[in-house]
Amino acid sequence: MPDHPSPYPYPAPAPPSALNPFAVTALVTSLLCLAPLGLIFGIVGLVQISRKGQRGKGLAIAGISASGAVLLLAGIAVTVVDFRVWTPPVRAESGEVAERGWSSVDSIKVGDCFSPGTGAPGRDAPPLGANVELVPCDETHRGEAYATFTLSGYSAFPGRDRIATVARPRCGRLFLDYSMDPVAFGRLQTYFFHPDQRSWSAGKRTVVCWVARPGSGALDVSVRRDASNLDPAQLDFLSALKPLNAEAMLRPVKNPRQDLAGATAWAEEMAEAQAEAIRLLNGAELPGAEQPTEQLVAELEAGLPFWRQAAEASDAETFFGHLRSVDQRNGHKHAGQIRGLLGLPVSAPEPGRTFQGATAPARV
Incomplete structure (x- = not known):
């Protein structure tokens, strides 16, 4: 007899394969x-x-x-993307940068040496929110922060031009407190970071003054040089020339043909600064350098009337003529002799020719 028929008309389905x-x-x-x-x-x-x-x-x-x-x-x-921006600098217990690293512009402290993430000193330098690489000052870097101050007395954002009017002279004078002998480091130019409208609204009021070589030059040493780095005679000599160098830093940006009033006002300030330098040199104690000091004073006294005449010039050509007379009596040779006798670097420009003026390359 045939087997009983299967209850299923077709073969049972195979079980599903396993999921890997x-x-x-x-x-x-x-x-x-x-x-x-x-x-x-x-x-x-x-x-x-x-x-x-x-x-x-x-x-x-x-x-x-x-x-x-x-x-x-x-x-x-x-x-x-440069992922180095995520590597913060390492600071020693003294606060100095011990290992290079990246940080924001508004974290820069006085004494920090740094290189902008993009751009070089100038009006196209780091914008708002930019990063800078902080480095030890004995390594190659572009700039060094030497002072900060807070903008006060403004209920609303004063604008870039007004900030520059305040910051430019103040940063210039503050630098000579940080580096009493800046000419020892070659040609330098001062700059500053400042708040823009956006950061002002966020409560930022700080201006950061910094110094660099003009153009694409680099530094590999700190330019800090205060009284602790100088002996009494060196300090006396540099302090005597400080008024003259400080005012020279504030030379007007505009040519006298563009702004004669600004040029003559500066010449008047230079005359006062040169008179003060003469007074301080006469009272300075510079053992072994008495003779070149007398000669330097004599040349500065001879050049002083031409500064005063430049302050009263009625046209740009007359102004330039008086400045040429000043340059012929600048005391550069005698200042170099004094520096050598006092143990200061001798490759220094003439008094009053130390710096280029400050600019405002960036906002923070």
Whole structure:
């Protein structure tokens, strides 16, 4: 007799194939931004799925694709973005920068040496929110912060021009408190960072004064040189020339042909500064340098009337004529002799020719 008929007219369906665990893991790790692991798990999953006939091929491919995209974007970012900005500087217990690192412009402290992240000193230097690399001052750098002060007396943002009018002379004079013999470091120019409208609204009022070589020159030493670095005779000599050098830093930016009033006002200030320098030199004790000091005083006294005449010039050509007379009596030779006798660097420009004027290259 025939067997009883099966209750099923067709063969029973085969059980579903297993889901590959690596395919699932590949997708999960890629979504968790663990791209390298997602890529590895996805490849292993595809190999096992092909060999064992498992399910999850779509998951593995999705994991590989997502991980690959993340790795590609990371590779592009490495070539475009400077990740050093995320490495902060290391400071010693004294507060000095011991190891270079990146920080924001408004974190700069007095005495910090730094290089802007982009640009060089000038009006196209670091903008609002820019980063600077703080470095030890005995390593190559572009600038050094030497003073800060707070803008006060303004209920509203005073504007870039007004800030420059205040900051330029103040930064100029403050520098000679920080570095009493700046000519020992070659030609320098003062600059300052200042708040703009946006940062002013955020409560920022600080101006940061800093110094650098004009153009693309670099420094590899701190320009700080105060009384603690000088002997009494050196201090007397540099203090005597300080009024003259301080006023020379404030030479008007505009040519006398553009702004005769500004030029003559500056000449009047230079006359007062030169008279003060003569008075201080006469009272200075400079052992071994008495004779060149007398000669320097004599030349400065001979040049003083021409500063006063320049202050009264009625036109630019007359002004320039008086300045040429001043230059012929600048005392440069005798100042160099005094510096050599006192143990100061002798490659110094003539008195009153130490600096270029300050500019305002950036806002913070």
